[in-house]
Amino acid sequence: YQALSEDDERGLLEMDYRSRASTAENLAHASSVELVAWPEDIPEPGANREQLTTDQHKSTFDLVCMATAFVLLHEFRHVMLDADEKRPEARLEEEAGCDVWARAFMMDKIDKYASQSGSSFVAIQQKRAMALALGAAILYDLTPEYDRFGSTDYPSMADRIHAMVTGPGPAQSSNFWLFASCLLIGIFRRTGQSLPFVVSDNETLVITLVEQLR
Ligand SMILES: [Zn+2]
Structure with missing residues (x-):
């Protein structure tokens, strides 16, 4: 302090x-x-990426596009299940399944993209994980307070954030954990919740914060 x-x-x-x-x-x-x-100092949404002048603006642009991709992939999975007549009986199961599918779509074949694009696997994985965390924070803010604890049809926000943010991903030393903990601390501040704990590293901080959302 x-x-x-x-x-x-x-x-x-x-x-x-x-x-x-x-x-x-x-x-x-x-x-x-x-x-x-x-x-005034934030570029308008939809700006041409190449016209953005700083790396900070370009990475923000990329993260927003990728977070949006996650949401679209989630909806796309609903459409696929419906077209194939494979929708699970329980709506809750379908919602959770669409999150898992969308996450896997973005995270599972990074090695292929890395070898095609010549970028490093670790850098791509870190960026995509950041985009998922950003998407989770946006979904949290857009979900009305009374819906955040879930229902018989929808998983709780804590479960959704858990599925999108934790699990196999970047190493403990990755900046992803710092980024994700900042997003989560932002949620805690906006909802007036205290942070009564001390942790040794950012990964533990993220996992602790997600648990505290329950
Ligand atoms: Zn859905």
């Missing part, structure tokens, strides 16, 4: 963070996106 209070730049960061978070919340709940002023 002392280290935090000695950080002179923290006030400004806090202000930025809160203003971004409240803009995102207003956008999510507005009847039309035109009614909410878009922050």
